[in-house]
Amino acid sequence: MAILLHRLGRWCATHRWTVVGAWVALLALTVTGMLTLARPLSNEFSVPGSRFEAVLETLQAEIPEAAGQTGTVVLRSDTPFTPEQEAAVADAVTAWEDLEGVTAIDPFEAQAALDGAGNDLADGERQLEEGRAELEQGEADLQEARQQVTAGLEELDAGEEQLEASAAELEAGRAQLEAGQAELETQVQQLDAAQADLDGQLQQLEAGVAAGQVPPAQAEAARAQIATGQAQVDAGRQQLGAGQAQLDTSRAELEAGEAQLAAGREEIEAGRQELQAAEDQVTEGEQQLVEGRAELEEGAEALEAGRRNAALSEGFRLVTQDRTVAMTQVSVADAGGLIPPETTSGIQRVGEDLAAAGLDVTYSKEITDDLSSLLGPGEVLGLGVAALVLLVMLGSLVAAGLPILMAMVGVGVGLTGALALSQWFDMQSITPVLALMLGLAVGIDYSLFLINRHRQQLRHGMPVRESIALAVGTSGNAVTFAGLTVIIALAALTITGVPFLGVMGLVAAATIAISVLVALTLTPAALALIGLRVLPRRARTALESGDDHDTAAEDARHRDTHRGWAAVVQRRPWLAILGVLAIVAGLGYPTGQLRVGLPDGSSEPADSSAYLTYDTVRDEFGAGANGPIIAVAELDTPVGDGETALLTAQADLGEDLAQVEGVVRVLPAGVNEDRDVLAFQLVPEGGPAEAATEDLVDRLGSAVQQIGDERGAQIGITGQTVANIDISAQLADALPLYLLVVVGLSLVLLLLVFRSVVIPLLATGGFLLSVAAAFGAVVAVYQLGHLSAVFDVHEPGPILSFLPIILIGILFGLAMDYQVFLVSAMREEHVHGLDARTAVVTGFNASSRVVTAAAIIMVSVFAGFVWAHLTMVRPVGLGLAVGVLVDAFLVRMTLTPAVMSLLGERAWWIPRWLDRVLPDVDVEGARLERTLAPPAAAPDPQEEPELSPSR
Structure with a gap:
């Protein structure tokens, strides 16, 4: 590896303009991609397949209007809202709803509806009681009508019975009349027969008298007898006439009775029809009564259901009782977890018009999140401190500016490339900030290690190009392996199964990888361009004059085993170990109280619109209204x-x-x-x-x-509250596997680098101490509120849910950086023949200055994010700053030399079989230096340095 990197460094130094042009072209390409493809970043976190995601998908499919991204707007007035202010708010709600996909609630209209709900229930109750009374009266009326109909029917039945009795009597009278008429007619016939008989007798008599057959006396007697008979007949006829008159009278009476009977039947029929109509009305009334009763029961059920629902929401308000504060919801459909920037700006632009109505308007963090800027004043201050440290260490503006420039190129390519890829991958707001934080820190450090090695070699008279190549082959080898540990730790975030965390890790890992490439390629090219100007003027003058006094003195200090911090530690190793453990214990004790979650409005700055909205809602409408x-x-x-x-x-x-x-x-x-x-x-x-x-x-x-x-x-x-808890739980479940993978791979890598079993274990144990201190500091400040005024923590709360896994991964990688740089220097001294205890001090003296500067730079960069404008990243910045501070100065520069001094040669123990199996990566570059030709080797400090023509 060292030989390959040596060749790469030489090629980059030789083709410096080609390398610079390639990086400039790559940066231009990624910047163009970012400007044309980048999508807005999000502060929403999701885990596909989790409980809250599955329910949210159902809600989006079935009731999409309830699944939109919702923000809160709070309206305040010094005095109770006026009608003009309420009208202005109504106009603002209309204007908000004119924005694409936005729905809003008029708080005054909604509150009036809520207040009216009680009145509606009271009205409903009153109407229900009135309905019940009317129903009862109707039942009574119908019952009375039914009774009247029944009585009428009974009367009609009685009348009909009487009519039937009268009809029967009339029928009997008619029969008697007919019998009397028949008898009368019989008597008439008898009288007619008697009359005929008398007429016959008289005729015979007269004939007999006329014939002289009947004597006159006999005739007179016969005539008298006939006259008597005639008188009897005439009397009978008179009786018959009277009887006929009586029959005629009875007949007339019978006919009158029949007429009355017919009239009575007609009245009965008419009465029955009237009663039937009345009965139909009663029946209809009874049906209406049944329907009314059903409606009344349904109304009672509806009223009861309304009362029950009202009881469930009792106390919910959108406008306070004193009518000085109102809260409204603005929902954006299909927002994908983020209200688009153009929509948030439109919402706030409409809200600005309310100020003219005397209203103070604030917005929740969903509406005010500004994720467009990655650098804030704190981050710039951190870079300023880093530049100052570089200037003090390197003594040259050119040399001090070079590591920062290299870091900026690395993060520039990495971040702009990542933002261009946001077209296809969802990216959270903290993702580029984390990549920026790490890219700046390691980018400066990696270039600094190369530049420092190059400067040392130049001071010893090595030609520029050969020095660049050797620096890349030696320190570049350590940079490569140190970078690999960070990349492994970050890329391993993909095994957590949390997509946003995996993207975060890959973006940061890619940025670190680019920073390593910049250090190994662009830094050598830049060093070749500036030549000896990488040295301070005094050093260049001394080098040109052949005065190597300062260089020799510095080498002597490095070789002096009685000077330096490592020598102090080596004299009292147990005290150093106990001191480190005591300090870490003091810093790390709050770790046991760690509680994780995702940020809400309470974590925003105290004077921010998001916090004021959160705090107002909590005070006026209840804390739970901020997170239903x-x-x-x-x-x-x-x-x-x-x-x-x-x-x-x-x-x-x-x-x-x-x-x-x-x-x-x-x-x-x-x-x-x-x-x-x-x-x-x-x-x-x-x-x-x-x-x-x-x-x-x-x-x-x-x-x-x-x-x-x-x-x-x-x-x-x-909901967001459930999402926060689910994500935190899933991250906690993923942490053990993540630790196992990261620590396992890094142990293997460190085993290759140091060819020792003890050193990787010591490195891992020290890392655990750094993590404990970092966690303790974060919990103490952001959860328990210690030193809250210093760190602008106005409201302590749970720690960012993915901070533990992020902090562990990054700290492990960075801890291994300092382990590699410090211990590889000790190993280099040991490989070159010094005993283990001496190599600890000399290696430490040779590398501690640059490692100290690198650590201060990294702590400064991370500390700059402690006051970042994006509050989510602040605890990450503090955790990394404290973690690196503890790891570099206590663990790597105090605990490690103390333990290695106690162990002596045992610190480098490795089983022979394992030593034979492992490849020799030559991280310290010893084999490379042995294989190089004499011109490339570092000359003896006492010899006259041979200046390169390029100088």
Whole structure:
């Protein structure tokens, strides 16, 4: 490897303009790609296949209006809102909804509806009571009418019976009349026969008298007898006439009775018809009564369901009681976890018009997140400190500016290339910031190691080009392996199974890889271009004059085993070890209290719009309003038709959900067209980042299963709060495997580099101490609130959920950097013949200055991000700054020399069989130096240096 890198360094120094042109072209290409292909970054984190993602997909498919990305707008007024202000807000809501895909809520209209809901329920109750009273009166009236109809029918039946009796009497009278008429006619016939007999007798008599046959006396007697008979006949006729008159009178009476009977029958029939009509009306009334009763029952059910739902959302407000604060929601459909920048700017532009109405408007972080800038004042300050350290160490503006320039090229190519790829890969806002942070730190350090080696060789008189090649072959070898450890640690984030974390690791790893390539190619080309100007003027003058006094003095200091920090440590190794352990223990004790989560508005700067919105909502509307939980119920059977059935189903499920401890209120959030998916918004008691809310989500996980079984539904929970908890849990599950892979691969790599079993184990043990200190510092500041004023932590909370795994990965890689640079220098001295204890001091003296500078630079760069404008990255910056500080100065520069001094030769122990198997990577470049020709070798410090013509 060393020989290959030596050739690469020589080629780059020889073809310096070609190398510079290639990097400039590559940078131009990636910048063009970024400008044409880059998409907006996101602050949303997702894990495909997780609980909250599966439920969210259902919500997006069934009730998309409830699945949009939602931001909060808070409106404040010094006095109660005026009608003009309410009208201005209504106009703003209309303007917001004119933006593409945006829906908004008029808080005053919604609050009026909420306030009116109670009145509506009271009106409904009153109407229900009135309906019940009318129904009861109707029942009484119908009952009375039914009784009247029944009495009428009974009267008609009695009258009909009387008519039938009269008819029977009339029929009997008619029969008697007919019998009397017949008898009368018989008597008439008898009288007619008697009259005829008398007339015959009289005629015979007269004939006999006329014939003189009857004596006169006899004739007179006969005539008297005939006259008596005639008198009897005439009397009979008079009796018959009277009888006929009586019969005629009876007949007239009978006919009058029949007429009355017919009239009575007609009246009875008319009465029956009237009663039938009345009975039909009663029957119709009874049917209407049944329908009214059903409607009344349905109204009662609807009223009860409405009352139950109202009870679930009791206390929910969008406008405060004093009417000085209002909250509204602005939702963007199909936002993909991020409200587009053009939409957020449009929302804020509309809100600016409300200031003219005397309203103070603030927005939640979903609307105010500005992810367009990667560098802020803190990061620039860190670079300034790094430049100052370089200037002090290197003594030359040209030399000091070169590592920074190399780092900027590396991160420039890496970040612009990554942003160009954001067209095809989702990328979180912290991804390029993390890559920038690491790229700047390692880019400066890697170039610095090469430049420092090159400067040392130039001071010893080595020609520029040969020095560049040897620096790349030796220090470049260490840079390569150090970079590989960082790349392995970052690329291994892909094994966590969390896509955004894998992308984050790959982008950072790619940036580190590019920084290594820049150090191995562009740095040699730049060194060839500037020649001896990489040295301070005094050193160039001394070199040209042949005065090597300063160089010899510096070499003597490196060889002096009684000077330097390593010598002090070696004299009291146990004290050094105990001191390091005590300091790390003091820094790391808060680690046991670590609680992770994802950032919310409470982590934003105290004067930011996002924090003011979060804090106002918490104070005025409850902490849980900042992070509601979404419950989605997929019903086995669709809800029946009608509003009442829907309200009842929502109340049934809502009341069960409200019984879970920690749920303050339950709000229906939507229903799909098929009425078999219901969404609810659960407002927790605590804020989204509070431990109580995390406990609530855990309880809900088991509660919704039981509720679903009882109600015939499958219920899941989602929302940003649930996402934060799910992602944190998945990251915690992935951490052991990640550690195993990273530590395992890096141990193998360190075994190759140092050809020792003890050194890799010592490096790993020291890394664990650095991690403990870094975690302790982060927890103390950002979770427990220690030194909060210094670090601008106005509201402590949980630590970024992926910070542990990120911090472990990065610190492991960076820790191995200093391990490689320091211990490889010790190994180089040992390989060149010094005993193990002496090699520890001389190797430390030779490399400690550049490692110290590199560590200060890296700490400065990381510390610059502690006050970054993107608050999510601040704890990462502090953790890395403290971790590198502890690792470089306590673990690598104190603990490692102490332990290696105690172990002596045993520090380099390796089984013979393993020594034969492992390839010799020659990281310290000893074999390379032996194979080089004399002109390329470092001359004796006492000899006159041979100046290269290029100088």
